[in-house]
Amino acid sequence: GFAKVDHHRKKRQGFPEVIFGEGKTPSQILDISRAILAKNENILVTRVDKEKAEIIKKELPFFTYHEIAQLLFYKTIEETVPMKGYIAIVCAGTSDMRVAEEAALTAEAFGVEVRRFYDVGVAGIHRLLANIEEIQKATVSVVIAGMEGALPSVVGGLVSHPIIAVPTSIGYGANFQGLSALLTMLNSCASGISVVNIDNGFGGAYNAVTIHRIANQQI
Amino acid sequence: GFAKVDHHRKKRQGFPEVIFGEGKTPSQILDISRAILAKNENILVTRVDKEKAEIIKKELPFFTYHEIAQLLFYKTIEETVPMKGYIAIVCAGTSDMRVAEEAALTAEAFGVEVRRFYDVGVAGIHRLLANIEEIQKATVSVVIAGMEGALPSVVGGLVSHPIIAVPTSIGYGANFQGLSALLTMLNSCASGISVVNIDNGFGGAYNAVTIHRIANQQI
Amino acid sequence: GFAKVDHHRKKRQGFPEVIFGEGKTPSQILDISRAILAKNENILVTRVDKEKAEIIKKELPFFTYHEIAQLLFYKTIEETVPMKGYIAIVCAGTSDMRVAEEAALTAEAFGVEVRRFYDVGVAGIHRLLANIEEIQKATVSVVIAGMEGALPSVVGGLVSHPIIAVPTSIGYGANFQGLSALLTMLNSCASGISVVNIDNGFGGAYNAVTIHRIANQQI
Amino acid sequence: GFAKVDHHRKKRQGFPEVIFGEGKTPSQILDISRAILAKNENILVTRVDKEKAEIIKKELPFFTYHEIAQLLFYKTIEETVPMKGYIAIVCAGTSDMRVAEEAALTAEAFGVEVRRFYDVGVAGIHRLLANIEEIQKATVSVVIAGMEGALPSVVGGLVSHPIIAVPTSIGYGANFQGLSALLTMLNSCASGISVVNIDNGFGGAYNAVTIHRIANQQI
Amino acid sequence: GFAKVDHHRKKRQGFPEVIFGEGKTPSQILDISRAILAKNENILVTRVDKEKAEIIKKELPFFTYHEIAQLLFYKTIEETVPMKGYIAIVCAGTSDMRVAEEAALTAEAFGVEVRRFYDVGVAGIHRLLANIEEIQKATVSVVIAGMEGALPSVVGGLVSHPIIAVPTSIGYGANFQGLSALLTMLNSCASGISVVNIDNGFGGAYNAVTIHRIANQQI
Amino acid sequence: GFAKVDHHRKKRQGFPEVIFGEGKTPSQILDISRAILAKNENILVTRVDKEKAEIIKKELPFFTYHEIAQLLFYKTIEETVPMKGYIAIVCAGTSDMRVAEEAALTAEAFGVEVRRFYDVGVAGIHRLLANIEEIQKATVSVVIAGMEGALPSVVGGLVSHPIIAVPTSIGYGANFQGLSALLTMLNSCASGISVVNIDNGFGGAYNAVTIHRIANQQI
Amino acid sequence: GFAKVDHHRKKRQGFPEVIFGEGKTPSQILDISRAILAKNENILVTRVDKEKAEIIKKELPFFTYHEIAQLLFYKTIEETVPMKGYIAIVCAGTSDMRVAEEAALTAEAFGVEVRRFYDVGVAGIHRLLANIEEIQKATVSVVIAGMEGALPSVVGGLVSHPIIAVPTSIGYGANFQGLSALLTMLNSCASGISVVNIDNGFGGAYNAVTIHRIANQQI
Amino acid sequence: GFAKVDHHRKKRQGFPEVIFGEGKTPSQILDISRAILAKNENILVTRVDKEKAEIIKKELPFFTYHEIAQLLFYKTIEETVPMKGYIAIVCAGTSDMRVAEEAALTAEAFGVEVRRFYDVGVAGIHRLLANIEEIQKATVSVVIAGMEGALPSVVGGLVSHPIIAVPTSIGYGANFQGLSALLTMLNSCASGISVVNIDNGFGGAYNAVTIHRIANQQI
Ligand SMILES: Nc1ncnc2c1ncn2[C@@H]1O[C@H](COP(=O)(O)O)[C@@H](O)[C@H]1O
Ligand SMILES: Nc1ncnc2c1ncn2[C@@H]1O[C@H](COP(=O)(O)O)[C@@H](O)[C@H]1O
Ligand SMILES: Nc1ncnc2c1ncn2[C@@H]1O[C@H](COP(=O)(O)O)[C@@H](O)[C@H]1O
Ligand SMILES: Nc1ncnc2c1ncn2[C@@H]1O[C@H](COP(=O)(O)O)[C@@H](O)[C@H]1O
Ligand SMILES: [Mg+2]
């Protein structure tokens, strides 16, 4: 009916359209899912709360729901050639885990290996330093932080691969719902850091996967 | 004296430290340049106006100055193995050229081939469509736009490689010195777009080069 | 009692007063509706949620309620001379539909033919291009978009009639409740675009209808 | 060279491309002007200060420069069929005249008759009321105001044709360079008002001309 | 216990301390009320919702609660010499009534006569003009408006007495919870207007009463 | 020519129109001055820098220029009945003196006696307390402060007459050109304080004079 | 599991890690608490609402919950050498008590004597002056205020020890959730004032305790 | 004349008044200096540019001018008992040196030993780690950073003494003149950090000196 699913996208961009679940009714999500299904493609829905997920799963029970990441996922087809290497998902505090898991599971949904480095914020730098070598060996890092959002700057000074920085809305007062972390990341003194929207774990992963895929291709 | 040049950086990150010229005196820039020179490395100084550049060139005449991009550059060593492929530098209006050239010349300074697609803003979409195939073949695009900054969203829907979006401060009134374009790019509906600071052509290129290098490596 | 309904308005402006339902109690809305009714005029109430609508309909059951658009409407008198031509209501995503329907139904309430072009956002530009000829033949377009709000700029480059741009509050993080889309539209490089308040589908339609009426008059 | 002049625009939009002079060098403006000239079209350049204008006029002396409006204009071809009716340009204070004249001269450049109603701000409402009948007879009004920007709301309540509201940056302190007037106009209680960017007299006129042309056409 | 009621205030300022009810528990309000009562003074509590008011009235049933204005009031002592003249409370829309009534009842609580002029917003200026003579005869006006907040500017041009302008948070989108109306009032071109906080009907009335008292005194 | 001087104002408001000098050319100011002069009224021009003032004085040498306050003034007619009492002009720091003198001289221009209390900011409260009795005897105070703008709150707790608070743009960093002081004054816990625009010494005085006049009238 | 408790911190910083309770589930808080407990250290959890606290206390009943301050606390080990002197906790209004108690109880949890001076805001300066001598004798003051946040400036002018200023989010309208008080404190004319985040009573106390400890040490 | 120098301050606060030079004329600064001199106290003037300093030094040649820090200083009296220990002044980049030197020289003016650790920003963390032990031994650190301002968070995790964080306005684009660094510091995850205004090196030092003095006293 109303929605014009962009089936073309897989051809143009290498990935099928992902559904942004926030602000959509379960029946809208079901409609779009069925349209994608009809093309025999994987389905990923982001920002779906538990209640909504349950209504949807009643109709399409093959979906897996990841509560912490608020994702619905269904995989019909496997990546045929597994990719080499891994993406590092690095996050500052345990409160950033919703966003970190949204990123990690998105990357996995796209068939990429992920390694998680959580709760390694800059206020206790030794925790990051203890893990830095494994992070350095990733093809790309997604670095997630709320509050003052300083983690990407420090990681950026320690690795040579690209960093996708994801500010989160964790904090209060002069944090202004993530504005503080966002500005920090945009102003980073470290080079090789680019930024996506506040709480956009999906976008962070999508960018990382795109780069990871390049690393796996022969130019 | 005062400055602690980060010679380590080349080892850790694959590139030597680049000098941020804004707010530094010519003699501070000369000091840091000489310290880098002593290590036999290439020197890149960004955001240097003409007057400053001339004072510096009197002392270190081997520097090349690019006025439109406001860059000083000196190359001692060549990349030994030339890289394959190219980066697309795409910009919306002719007023965005300072930033676009900062990006293009930075990438070239790092030994990467660049193709320029200028003045292809969304208000006349046919100009972009006429060039899209050559853009699609790049390993990565740096997409630069001021005013409403909509260009990365449109390019993002047409290519499958990563896009580094650079907002510029071109505009007036409710543009708020580039805030408008910055927000547009952070909120893009298209996937595969990450963002750097307003007017940060250098950062856009640096990220693109990092990705381009990955595309040239065997994982 | 308290309210001074502006019955004069129809004379001065060609339309009776429309009731802004938000922040009004059902009994306030009933009072004003009855005052308008007494003058034998059509009644349109915007921003009425379902619960409020039901209370009101118990008293004045002739009202029709449009849930998605949150509008209450009652038509006593028909436009005598039907107008020629149509208004295009163009929207970027399915999440913008509340605002798009507020616009579409308002225009229809004023007796104007409307054509809907939904879910044609810039991230998949081919969806817009597939519909552009029918849009070009409208007298005026109301173009509605959230997130980065880039759609009016692209449409603006492709049509020669006036565009009323309506930013929506759809988005999160650096979207700042629609500020991002609002700034985008105010800074558009394309000419012929003017802007109304965030989520103001009513205002977008009202402006379009005013222009449409001019197109139907002999100067 | 660098610029891709959008010659197509006249076909698509009914007007040739207008040059945004701010941030362009005289030689860039000359290049683009010559490219337009080669197609035998009228040339309009906005936001050109006196010094720049004089350099340009030395090369292309047929240009007329309007200092108060900061416009350069050259007319090769006349509108063949003169349009009926007029546009009202209404402004609040004498300090808003730069923007008002940018609007008025732009409209005249497009071949439309203009009537000026200046210094009729709301703090002395009798000045507006004394002119209201002549304003009411316009096809469309461009209403320009700085400071608190209340004028469009009052005019909007007194006329039935569309109003394009233009906020100016006149004011100080909590005016925030025109933000105050911009917000006022976006939040207007009066219907039939749409808004363009702060100080965008050109855009205000362009929208008005588009509507005026519709009023002169047979649908 | 915890609170240091400022009994001194009546001496220093001519009015006893008024209790700001928001964010206080019923038992805190009761404590402070009893402390004031012990000094035999009138008690006024602002911003008390219905539920809280009922809990308080169970303990201190002599309080009168005004639901629309969200005020609790108890009068022990009467102003001995009644004051001459009246204050005009002027408001733009029916949605501003909570704030308008907070102002009106506060002034009455301080023993001042009030005349109400509601729903006379600038979009239908004739409604204001129809009442202007009675407004002009007031000693001072409290002018209350949300949305674009233009009413004080227009009233300010028509009366010669002082105006206290009160912005309200009525509106949506680019209204930013009353910021729009606040900025409008601070930037008013009309002289003789001063401003209090958004939704501060109490403060508007307090200032007006202070001035009204001066008008009743012999200097 | 262009300007519609509001000669009516004296009748409606009790004062003639005051000229806002900022952004006006000397010849515009001369034109308006002559129009006012022709009506035999006093002329006050605010925000005129020295250079502009000198050009104007060459044509109309009867003007007195107050450099620190940036005011031009010419008095033809004297207030016939001198008013009793005085206005207190209180300011926090010596850097606020431009605004304080704009206020003081404006009030004097309107024939009102002024007492100055300068450099009595809250960081050394004893300086204020040493003067408080003379301040308390004023009919109204204009309290001017930059930086954190806390002075009106403290004065407000110590006097019973109305206070017009004027924030100044003195400060740096998180002062945001006076925003800090403005917000402080709007949020004051003390009652009886109303606020005008940042740096608006003229407006502060105008409001005070209006109140002072009431204090001198028999109701 | 997920969390990397920073046990090192006590060595590096002299205090064990404190748990930020907001946005953590009870089971996450329990996990971290047990990890700290295993090291035999005191446990402090901030920003825990009642419901959460009760779930946690069911598992770990030795915790004490302070409802007004929203703190959970458990003390295993006592400071062996009691410190001399006290910290002053000064707050402006009774609505600031949540933050004030968060500060007071935090300091006490760290073994420091606290003296409370509540409801002494600047609008009634005599209340502060009545307590100033006891405040002056503290080693350091934590000064807490909402609304306009002027209290630290006044206290800062009266004491010679360091002041940690804590803005609160108490207020409405142009308070912008504590922004007003934050800016006031950052712009204070008084010296010796430094600032922590809005509502950060914990941080205010932590800084004070750090200074108090220095006062108790022999350098 | 106009200024009320706060000679009392030395008694109340332990330091004489420091003159804020910005926005004061040379003759105002001379007046205040002479008033302080008459009391036989040290004089410190902040934010004085070179030109102003030279005018002042012509009259009072005993002043020393520090150009990089923009300070004028004159010492009549020496601290009699030298203090033990030192303050660490830590800064991120060489562009922050104006603020760093304002802090360092202020502290030295107050008779405190200072150790400078410049250009140790987080993007090359090894530079900080190489100096950390000497920093840890300070009584207090003043940590100064522009751009993203992350340095205090990292230092805060490595030392146990109090940190005064000073954001600078170094940066561009989304830095918003230091707002980015300011928010970062206010939101720091590390404890023991309090913040002063953007570019307020003087304030940072003043706070540090106050604490350093406590460390030198016997409680
Ligand atoms: N959704 C809406 N958004 C903006 N303005 C509206 C809306 N609905 C009605 N209005 C306008 O608000 C006015 C009524 O305001 P009120 O007197 O508060 O009911 C009408 O005259 C309409 O012009
Ligand atoms: N004063 C102005 N304000 C806003 N847009 C303008 C202005 N003058 C010209 N333009 C638009 O800017 C576009 C040209 O941008 P550019 O390619 O940078 O010259 C033109 O197509 C016009 O539609
Ligand atoms: N310094 C000032 N700040 C604010 N308003 C002013 C100032 N000086 C004059 N005005 C007002 O601005 C109005 C004149 O505006 P204009 O027509 O632009 O000269 C006068 O009626 C004054 O009420
Ligand atoms: N650079 C500075 N930044 C902030 N406050 C300062 C600065 N320099 C001096 N001050 C303070 O400003 C006060 C003096 O202000 P004033 O009376 O305007 O000279 C002094 O007491 C200092 O505490
Ligand atoms: Mg942790």
Ligand SMILES: [Mg+2]
């Ligand atoms: Mg162009």
Ligand SMILES: [Mg+2]
């Ligand atoms: Mg879609």
Ligand SMILES: [Mg+2]
């Ligand atoms: Mg005027």
Ligand SMILES: [Mg+2]
């Ligand atoms: Mg109404």
Ligand SMILES: [Mg+2]
């Ligand atoms: Mg002073």
Ligand SMILES: [Mg+2]
């Ligand atoms: Mg109290």
Ligand SMILES: [Mg+2]
């Ligand atoms: Mg460096």
